[in-house]
Amino acid sequence: MIEVNNVSHYFSSKNGELQVLDNLSFSVPKNGFSAIVGPSGCGKSTVTKLIAGLMKPRKGSIILNGEAVQSPRSNIGMAFQNPVLLEWRNILKNVMLPLEIVHNKLSNEEKVERARELLALVGLSEYENSRPSELSGGMRQRASLCRSLIHRPEVLILDEPFGALDAFTREDLWLTMNRLREKESFTCLIITHDIRESIFLADEVVVLSGRPATNQFSIKTEKESNDNLDQLYTPHASELLNILREQIGIARRKEMADK
Amino acid sequence: MRRIAVPILTIILFLLFWEWLVWFNDWPNYKMASPSDLGPAFWKYKTLFFSFGWDTLWRTVAGLLISIVIGVALGMIMGFSKLLQEGLYPLLIGFNAIPKATIVPILSLIFIGQHDFNTVLIAFLISFFPIAVSVSIGLSTLEPEYRDILRALGASKLTIFWKIALPKTLPEFFGALKVAVTLAFIGTNLMEIVSPHGRGLGALFDSGKTNSDYPLMFAVLIALAVLGIVLYYCVVVLERIFAGWADQLSRQ
Numbered sequence A: 001m002i003e004v005n006n007v008s009h010y011f012s013s014k015n016g017e018l019q020v021l022d023n024l025s026f027s028v029p030k031n032g033f034s035a036i037v038g039p040s041g042c043g044k045s046t047v048t049k050l051i052a053g054l055m056k057p058r059k060g061s062i063i064l065n066g067e068a069v070q071s072p073r074s075n076i077g078m079a080f081q082n083p084v085l086l087e088w089r090n091i092l093k094n095v096m097l098p099l100e101i102v103h104n105k106l107s108n109e110e111k112v113e114r115a116r117e118l119l120a121l122v123g124l125s126e127y128e129n130s131r132p133s134e135l136s137g138g139m140r141q142r143a144s145l146c147r148s149l150i151h152r153p154e155v156l157i158l159d160e161p162f163g164a165l166d167a168f169t170r171e172d173l174w175l176t177m178n179r180l181r182e183k184e185s186f187t188c189l190i191i192t193h194d195i196r197e198s199i200f201l202a203d204e205v206v207v208l209s210g211r212p213a214t215n216q217f218s219i220k221t222e223k224e225s226n227d228n229l230d231q232l233y234t235p236h237a238s239e240l241l242n243i244l245r246e247q248i249g250i251a252r253r254k255e256m257a258d259k
Numbered sequence B: 001m002r003r004i005a006v007p008i009l010t011i012i013l014f015l016l017f018w019e020w021l022v023w024f025n026d027w028p029n030y031k032m033a034s035p036s037d038l039g040p041a042f043w044k045y046k047t048l049f050f051s052f053g054w055d056t057l058w059r060t061v062a063g064l065l066i067s068i069v070i071g072v073a074l075g076m077i078m079g080f081s082k083l084l085q086e087g088l089y090p091l092l093i094g095f096n097a098i099p100k101a102t103i104v105p106i107l108s109l110i111f112i113g114q115h116d117f118n119t120v121l122i123a124f125l126i127s128f129f130p131i132a133v134s135v136s137i138g139l140s141t142l143e144p145e146y147r148d149i150l151r152a153l154g155a156s157k158l159t160i161f162w163k164i165a166l167p168k169t170l171p172e173f174f175g176a177l178k179v180a181v182t183l184a185f186i187g188t189n190l191m192e193i194v195s196p197h198g199r200g201l202g203a204l205f206d207s208g209k210t211n212s213d214y215p216l217m218f219a220v221l222i223a224l225a226v227l228g229i230v231l232y233y234c235v236v237v238l239e240r241i242f243a244g245w246a247d248q249l250s251r252q
Helices: A044-051 A091-101 A108-121 A137-149 A167-183 A195-201 A229-233 A235-258 B002-025 B035-044 B046-080 B082-097 B100-110 B115-140 B144-151 B157-194 B201-210 B214-251
Strands: A002-013 A016-028 A033-037 A059-064 A076-080 A155-159 A187-191 A204-208 A215-220
Touching (some): A002 A044, A016 A044, A016 A059, A016 A204, A016 A215, A044 A059, A044 A155, A044 A187, A076 A137, A076 B144, A091 A108, A091 A137, A091 B144, A091 B157, A108 A137, A108 A167, A137 A167, A167 A195, A167 A229, A195 A229, A195 A235, A204 A235, B035 B214, B046 B082, B046 B115, B046 B157, B046 B201, B046 B214, B100 B115, B115 B157, B144 B157, B157 B201, B157 B214, B201 B214
Parallel strands (some): A033 A187, A033 A204, A155 A187
Antiparallel strands (some): A002 A016, A002 A059
């Protein structure tokens, strides 16, 4: 479970302090899946760094499964828009990287087995010996997802993971993501600028206002199934899409007005 | 076949032309050597070639090893700390701008007679700069996401350096090492030529010069070329072993 309580955060810039987050609060229930959408540059990525413990919030607190986040912790998995695979390792070794850092009692065979299990889930079984540069962008992102889940983290943070992919590959990866969610258990927060993506993947969508960001609006998606793209074209989905677009419009207008 | 035959044929043609030039002008050995003089020159001084060649080789390698240690350390300091980079960079650039040929006589005067020491020292001084710069650039241009994937798991700075920063910098490091090995070799020879009563192929060259013994001087040049090529390809082999993945990357 992720709880973000009344978090405010600032960056120091040339013109003094710049407030990025203003009294932001939201929570993701255990094994839930929430999406954060908002205008670009509103501080969405800052939220991921705060939850990962890479930065400390100036005010407020972040609590993961009942424990306050003070510093980085091993029960988190992260994936970014840039898959950042290590070119000198093959895909299998790339996926196994977190197991070299996080304390675990797995034997080497068990680590390999775990990595193969995940690679099979995302359809990369044939590529475990390939170098990252031999893979397409979508395949690299699949490998990056495997790496973020290999150590069975309780919390998965995705920062615009599919943002650099073409539309077809992206939809493919949405289905992959849902398959992973069925087989693995994790609480997930995804940062995205794609409203359709947020509706398809998440149980709840949080709209952030322009900078300094605060939660402006949130809505539960309440879907029946997760395994096909048709649900994006139901009247219910269209309604959600319109509501969210309107909310983002409000957030952007507010930002313009502030400038 | 063609890749081997064409270079060999070119070399043979070049040697024939050289031989003909000396024969046609009827130059004596105190004016110019011809390729056919080189074999006898090697044979005549063969013990000196081996012992002095060894001197030149180990001094170059010793200087280069010190360069690697100091250069990597400086590179790491500048790559990790912006403040120290700002402080050290101008100093290093200024030092590198001084033509090393001018430092050679200074060092040979300060440490007169200490041939091994001042030769290794100049080989080091001339070659650490490209290593330091490449390592610092490699480290400071590491994308933050690479650090974050390990930092988010609680990895220490040292772990991040060993697992990510160091291997990612290796291709740049070996590129610089290829430059450094050539520079160290130049440094060694400059010092051996300048410092009096020394050893090494440079000293042998200098004694050939004193006696206008052109066959000896050219034989030394050939020996230096062979040593230089051997040193260079040692680095290439190390690069293939430790950073071969970058080579595959650039060929795609």
